[in-house]
Amino acid sequence: MKSTNLITAIAAALCFLSSTALAEGALLKAGDLPESDRDVLASWISDAKQADPEPFRVLKRLESQMPALNAQKRGRFVPVTRSFRHYQHRALPAIVERLVFNGGEISTLSEDAKTAFLTGIVQVLGEFVDVRVEPVLHALLDAPSVSEFHLVYVVSGALGWHRTAAAERHLLSAAAEPGERQFGVLAGLGQLHTTSAVERLAVALRDETDAQRRKWLIRSVRDAGNRGFWRIARTSSDAAEEWSVRLAAMQVLVDGFITSTDDVQAAAANAIMVVDHPDTLAALLKAQYNASPALKRALVALQERFANPPLMRRRK
Amino acid sequence: MRITTTQWWRAVSVLAFLLILGCHSPTLTSSLEFSDATDATDAADASDGSDGADTTSEADAADGASITDGADALDVADGADQADAADGVDATITNASVDLIVDNNRNGVLDLDDPSEDAYENVWNKANGAVFLANIDDDQDTCTEGNKSDYELAECHDAADDEVNGLEDLLDMAPMRIRAWPGAPDDATATLVVEGTGANYVRIFLQEYQNNDLTYEALPQKHSISVEQIREGVNLRIEAKDIVRDADIWDGYITVRLEVRGQSESYGTDSVVLRVSPVMTYHHLLDTEVAYAVAFNFASSLAFIGDLTAALNASSVNAPLYQVGYGDQWAQDYFETGYMSMPGPKGAQHAIRVNFRSANVDNPNNPNNPLRNAGRVVFDLRGPDSAAVQQFDLTHPGQMDSLDSFGNTETIPPYSFKGIDYPLGRSYRGSVPSFYPDESFATMMESQLQQPPVYVDTSWLIVGHVDETATFFPTEQFERGWTVGLNDPQLAWEMLEEQQQAGNGSARLFVGKEWSGGANAEISINAIVNSQQLSAELESSTAEVEGQYLVIKQATGFVDDDLVHIPYLHEKQSGYSVALQPGTANGILLDSQNFAPPEPHGPTIGGADIFKVQLEEELAPHGISVRWTEDWDLYHRLLGEVHCGTNATRQIPDYKWWESGR
Numbered sequence: 001m002k003s004t005n006l007i008t009a010i011a012a013a014l015c016f017l018s019s020t021a022l023a024e025g026a027l028l029k030a031g032d033l034p035e036s037d038r039d040v041l042a043s044w045i046s047d048a049k050q051a052d053p054e055p056f057r058v059l060k061r062l063e064s065q066m067p068a069l070n071a072q073k074r075g076r077f078v079p080v081t082r083s084f085r086h087y088q089h090r091a092l093p094a095i096v097e098r099l100v101f102n103g104g105e106i107s108t109l110s111e112d113a114k115t116a117f118l119t120g121i122v123q124v125l126g127e128f129v130d131v132r133v134e135p136v137l138h139a140l141l142d143a144p145s146v147s148e149f150h151l152v153y154v155v156s157g158a159l160g161w162h163r164t165a166a167a168e169r170h171l172l173s174a175a176a177e178p179g180e181r182q183f184g185v186l187a188g189l190g191q192l193h194t195t196s197a198v199e200r201l202a203v204a205l206r207d208e209t210d211a212q213r214r215k216w217l218i219r220s221v222r223d224a225g226n227r228g229f230w231r232i233a234r235t236s237s238d239a240a241e242e243w244s245v246r247l248a249a250m251q252v253l254v255d256g257f258i259t260s261t262d263d264v265q266a267a268a269a270n271a272i273m274v275v276d277h278p279d280t281l282a283a284l285l286k287a288q289y290n291a292s293p294a295l296k297r298a299l300v301a302l303q304e305r306f307a308n309p310p311l312m313r314r315r316k
Numbered sequence: 317m318r319i320t321t322t323q324w325w326r327a328v329s330v331l332a333f334l335l336i337l338g339c340h341s342p343t344l345t346s347s348l349e350f351s352d353a354t355d356a357t358d359a360a361d362a363s364d365g366s367d368g369a370d371t372t373s374e375a376d377a378a379d380g381a382s383i384t385d386g387a388d389a390l391d392v393a394d395g396a397d398q399a400d401a402a403d404g405v406d407a408t409i410t411n412a413s414v415d416l417i418v419d420n421n422r423n424g425v426l427d428l429d430d431p432s433e434d435a436y437e438n439v440w441n442k443a444n445g446a447v448f449l450a451n452i453d454d455d456q457d458t459c460t461e462g463n464k465s466d467y468e469l470a471e472c473h474d475a476a477d478d479e480v481n482g483l484e485d486l487l488d489m490a491p492m493r494i495r496a497w498p499g500a501p502d503d504a505t506a507t508l509v510v511e512g513t514g515a516n517y518v519r520i521f522l523q524e525y526q527n528n529d530l531t532y533e534a535l536p537q538k539h540s541i542s543v544e545q546i547r548e549g550v551n552l553r554i555e556a557k558d559i560v561r562d563a564d565i566w567d568g569y570i571t572v573r574l575e576v577r578g579q580s581e582s583y584g585t586d587s588v589v590l591r592v593s594p595v596m597t598y599h600h601l602l603d604t605e606v607a608y609a610v611a612f613n614f615a616s617s618l619a620f621i622g623d624l625t626a627a628l629n630a631s632s633v634n635a636p637l638y639q640v641g642y643g644d645q646w647a648q649d650y651f652e653t654g655y656m657s658m659p660g661p662k663g664a665q666h667a668i669r670v671n672f673r674s675a676n677v678d679n680p681n682n683p684n685n686p687l688r689n690a691g692r693v694v695f696d697l698r699g700p701d702s703a704a705v706q707q708f709d710l711t712h713p714g715q716m717d718s719l720d721s722f723g724n725t726e727t728i729p730p731y732s733f734k735g736i737d738y739p740l741g742r743s744y745r746g747s748v749p750s751f752y753p754d755e756s757f758a759t760m761m762e763s764q765l766q767q768p769p770v771y772v773d774t775s776w777l778i779v780g781h782v783d784e785t786a787t788f789f790p791t792e793q794f795e796r797g798w799t800v801g802l803n804d805p806q807l808a809w810e811m812l813e814e815q816q817q818a819g820n821g822s823a824r825l826f827v828g829k830e831w832s833g834g835a836n837a838e839i840s841i842n843a844i845v846n847s848q849q850l851s852a853e854l855e856s857s858t859a860e861v862e863g864q865y866l867v868i869k870q871a872t873g874f875v876d877d878d879l880v881h882i883p884y885l886h887e888k889q890s891g892y893s894v895a896l897q898p899g900t901a902n903g904i905l906l907d908s909q910n911f912a913p914p915e916p917h918g919p920t921i922g923g924a925d926i927f928k929v930q931l932e933e934e935l936a937p938h939g940i941s942v943r944w945t946e947d948w949d950l951y952h953r954l955l956g957e958v959h960c961g962t963n964a965t966r967q968i969p970d971y972k973w974w975e976s977g978r
Contacts, residue, residue, distance in 0.1 A: 054836075057834075058833045058834060058835045059833065061833040061834050062832055062833025062834075062835070063833075065832055065833060069832055069954070072644075072645070072954065073954070073955070074646060074649075074718070074721075074779050074954060074955045074956050074960070075718045075777070075778045075779030075780060075892075075894075075955055076715070076718065076778050076779075076780075076890070076892060077778060077889060077890045077892075078832070078954075079778070079831075079832070079889050079894065079953075079954075079955060080832075080889070081887070081888075081889050082831050082835075082837075082887060082889070082896070083831040083832055083833045083835035084835065085839060085843075085887075086831075086835060086836040086837060086838055086839060087835075087836075088843070115890075116890065119889075119890040119891075120889065120890065123888070123889070123890065126849075127847075127849050150890050150891055153890075153891050154890060154891065157891075161848075161849075187891070211749060211750040212750040212751070215750060215775070219776075219856075222856065223852065223856075226852040226855055226856065227855055228848075228851035228852040228853070228854050228855035228856070229848050229851065229852040231851055232846065232847070232848040232851045233848055262748065262749050263748035263749055263750060263751075263773050263775070264750070266748075266773060266863055267773070267863075269863065270856075270859040270860055270862070270863045271859070273855075273859040273862065274855045274856055274859045276855075305862075305866065309862060310862055310865060310866070310869070310876045310879070311802070311804055311805075311806060311858050311861060311862040311865065312806065312855075312858055312859060312862055313806045313810070
């Protein structure tokens with residue numbers, strides 16, 4: 001690097017660092033973060049901007065396209081996460097900058113475009129785990145600006161994917177706190193993939209009567225025990241944990257199946273298939289005791305599906 | 317009411333017959349009431365002998381009149397008005413002189429001398445009963461769009477006025493005739509009444525001669541007919557003013573009752589039951605007649621239209637691609653094609669095509685135009701024998717609006733299962749109690765009765781349409797004549813894992829493609845199969861697709877071995893699922909040999925796209941060629957595929973809906 005360029009870069013970094021404490025992002029103010037974390041992030045972002053500007057450009061272009069994309073969108077949300085998958089961890093600084101330090105054009109977006117954009121970029125923070133991002137997710141989980149259900153859901157999920165003790169404590173605490181955000185936290189809690197999450201979700205599922213919310217809870221339990229997650233995460237050290245989380249999830253889901261009807265029961269059946277615990281058949285047999293004829297038929301059908309699924313493949 | 321012993325037995329026989337047939341009989345009460353009249357008019361039967369010859373001549377005269385010259389417009393077969401004598405049931409309880417004739421035997425003409433035209437005319441079932449149409453097309457193309465509101469546009473059609481709008485309009489109306497009774501007493505007058513709720517939904521026209529011209533007068537709901545008209549006979553036409561919207565309000569059946577009275581007595585009555593045609597959607601065993609898409613003058617659209625046109629040229633579709641003139645590329649979503657039909661001459665069906673406008677409410681606060689604008693294409697397509705229907709509920713929750721798009725309305729092809737025939741197939745939609753499309757529209761679809769719906773859960777999908785995960789292919793391989801093409805994420809994963817194990821893990825998918833924001837979309841096999849998120853979504857999406865398939869399986873008796881496996885993976889966005897790779901189940905089937913799915917975009921191994929090779933090989937045994945269609949930028953990137961960007965009007969099936977018994 002030529003000396004003039006180096007000076008320019010240093011100046012830019014200093015300028016950026018000095019302004020970070022006052023900066024305002026799309027969901028957080030820089031001051032919401034502990035100073036040490038803030039400085040680490042600011043430096044990380046500054047370096048990344050110099051070394052690898054492409055993810056920043058993509059984020060900015062995508063943000064500016066959001067109004068048009070939202071106008072022609074199909075379904076609930078404009079897809080955003082996929083735009084960062086190619087860059088993997090390289091995308092994280094650009095996203096953190098937007099969330100914490102520089103809100104960009106986010107305030108000009110309509111509510112649903114804003115939700116799509118923010119949920120999309122936050123989800124990236126869970127897909128490509130980096131310890132530097134975790135403080136941001138902790139702050140987001142407490143932020144008053146994070147209140148829309150889907151946003152709370154992806155923040156919880158992204159923090160869950162970090163699977164640290166701090167993440168677990170914070171998520172369980174948030175899940176116990178009554179209020180409008182509680183349900184979003186519960187819906188994302190399964191992505192923590194722990195027995196503690198499954199146990200908390202079991203309580204929530206037992207108390208929930210709304211069909212749509214029961215489905216979210218069931219899918220959260222499914223996420224915790226998802227065999228696809230565990231297959232990739234598997235190491236010799238957490239084999240026991242995998243077994244216990246999937247077992248707990250399966251048991252909660254069988255209970256959910258028994259206590260549900262219609263599409264909620266079908267969602268529980270699908271979730272049981274996803275968890276795919278070896279003890280499932282025994283649990284389904286046991287559940288047939290004292291079951292009504294209709295429930296018994298449903299259990300037998302699920303048993304048959306589990307034994308011989310048309311699409312789900314068994315792999316180690 | 318006095319009923320003789322013989323009449324009792326006959327009535328009981330009729331009842332038993334009806335029960336055996338399981339037929340619809342809204343006029344059962346009426347048919348028993350006829351007994352009164354029968355008694356009163358028994359004597360008149362004997363003097364009825366001259367009836368036949370008179371009506372032959374007058375029927376001929378009417379048939380050959382100027383407006384219908386050379387056409388089968390009146391559909392009255394020459395012959396004597398003496399059918400009642402051979403009438404299996406009605407002759408015993410109605411008077412032969414008081415006879416209202418409809419196309420009860422469904423051969424497309426009024427057979428005045430055919431007993432089957434009268435037999436069981438007061439019941440409607442799979443064997444007999446007249447049919448008429450909702451005359452809501454626009455035969456003279458008078459419904460211009462202009463600046464009309466959504467509501468005004470829907471109100472314009474041929475049945476909106478009291479006029480017969482030309483010969484083509486006349487052909488859309490079913491014929492009826494009051495048989496001539498030359499010997500009618502001087503004090504006789506007749507009343508023609510449409511009984512029950514159906515009266516509000518139909519209009520009857522009376523044909524008259526005025527100055528050597530045929531004219532048609534719309535009758536009030538209860539109309540008096542003079543003795544002169546009774547003696548000469550009267551030609552009538554009937555139309556429905558609307559399709560059935562809610563079977564609980566009107567089920568499409570009507571009873572038309574004719575009574576001839578003197579000053580102090582009834583000379584007789586006759587009642588007939590007719591049914592308005594339901595609207596049916598097309599299934600994939602029917603070849604495409606017209607394909608639709610939206611064209612833009614930029615590269616991605618030109619590529620899409622170019623490939624689609626090439627696919628059409630390779631198929632049996634003769635009509636050029638119809639380019640929808642709205643800037644909304646999701647041509648599948650805002651209209652659904654269908655038809656209604658009634659018997660026509662020589663065993664044909666006289667059909668009106670029907671295009672449903674989607675119930676997508678884009679502007680709930682706009683008092684004039686709340687609906688998705690591009691749905692107006694149904695009014696562009698409205699014309700001779702082409703109708704438009706819209707039905708929506710402004711209060712339907714907006715977060716479920718995507719389910720009202722017609723990518724969420726497909727049709728399972730015909731089949732029989734557990735002793736029940738579905739000769740026109742079944743509607744296939746995403747709908748569960750917690751996530752459902754517009755209920756008023758669903759009620760309308762269900763009220764057609766011909767294609768009882770199969771509902772699956774699409775709430776896990778970000779778009780939420782049934783066409784994202786399944787399609788149906790015609791095949792001669794299986795007795796049922798079709799198979800299910802099903803998204804199989806696990807197969808996609810296995811194919812990628814296999815390549816990884818073969819040392820091709822660095823091979824890339826989506827080479828040269830971009831996501832929104834100009835983001836590089838390329839991704840290696842390794843990046844996919846090592847991803848915890850994609851692996852988790854693999855399991856979740858597979859289980860959900862499997863759940864949908866099990867509903868199809870339970871409804872149809874489909875067997876797993878017959879599946880066409882269509883591999884592509886899903887990804888998660890904001891808590892919902894969507895195809896990561898182009899969803900190759902989401903293509904348009906042009907005819908029995910040509911399927912146009914999206915280009916899968918790799919990975920290419922050894923010079924071949926492994927996903928192309930798989931699908932071509934999978935469909936080859938069914939005689940189907942794959943016509944790859946580029947849709948990445950305009951559709952896949954925006955959560956849709958080829959099927960979402962196209963639409964099709966298909967051939968009307970040979971099967972006649974009225975024979976279904978539904």
